Amino acid sequence: MEDEGKISRITARFLEQPPRTSHPVVKFSCTDCEPMVIDKLPFDKYELEPSPLTQFILERKSPQTCWQVYVSNSAKYSELGHPFGYLKASTALNCVNLFVMPYNYPVLLPLLDDLFKVHKAKPTLKWRQSFESYLKTMPPYYLGPLKKAVRMMG
Known part of the structure; x- marks a missing residue:
């Protein structure tokens, strides 16, 4: 259910x-x-x-x-x-x-850059909130390819 x-x-x-x-x-x-x-x-x-x-x-x-x-x-x-x-x-x-x-790459790319270069793949609460805000602007069918790309990045 x-x-x-x-x-x-x-x-x-x-x-x-x-x-x-x-x-x-x-x-x-x-x-x-x-x-x-x-x-x-x-x-x-x-x-x-x-x-x-x-x-x-x-x-x-x-x-x-x-x-x-x-x-x-x-x-x-x-x-x-x-x-x-x-x-x-x-x-x-x-x-x-x-x-x-x-x-919406102008928002996503700086977020991903920070995730790996600043936060060393350990996001802060503020970063997570910013990323969730980005996800709300994204068509849902992009979620799978985005997850795959982030996994490939590190």
């Missing part, structure tokens, strides 16, 4: 997600940001086909900055949601790549 209650809570959480199409609508922000990565955290990288957008990004000659990307309606209370990655020109300025990171 306890499992049924757990399944009901999980089902309810999935139903709380805003409706969206089966093909995500990806948007980007033209605000310059610094690219973020941390040791051992997996990410995917895709080269974009040449287009007016990639040409514009390459003409800016700024391989040290990036533009965040979002999936429309990926958050409960905001149409834009949180970033899941970024667009960045290659250092040779010959292509533009899409880096796919964990959902």
Whole structure:
């Protein structure tokens, strides 16, 4: 019976997600940001086909900055949601790549960095509270891959 209650809570959480199409609508922000990565955290990288957008990004000659990307309606209370990655020109300025990171990575990456570098994988209560706040912003289907990634990190 306890499992049924757990399944009901999980089902309810999935139903709380805003409706969206089966093909995500990806948007980007033209605000310059610094690219973020941390040791051992997996990410995917895709080269974009040449287009007016990639040409514009390459003409800016700024391989040290990036533009965040979002999936429309990926958050409960905001149409834009949180970033899941970024667009960045290659250092040779010959292509533009899409880096796919964990959902809301600008919040998650500093938390994980602190967990392993500051807390030596022994989180404080304050860290746990911050991490729980992050988890509330994350779509529930990311939980399994996030657990796996954190285990791989240390």
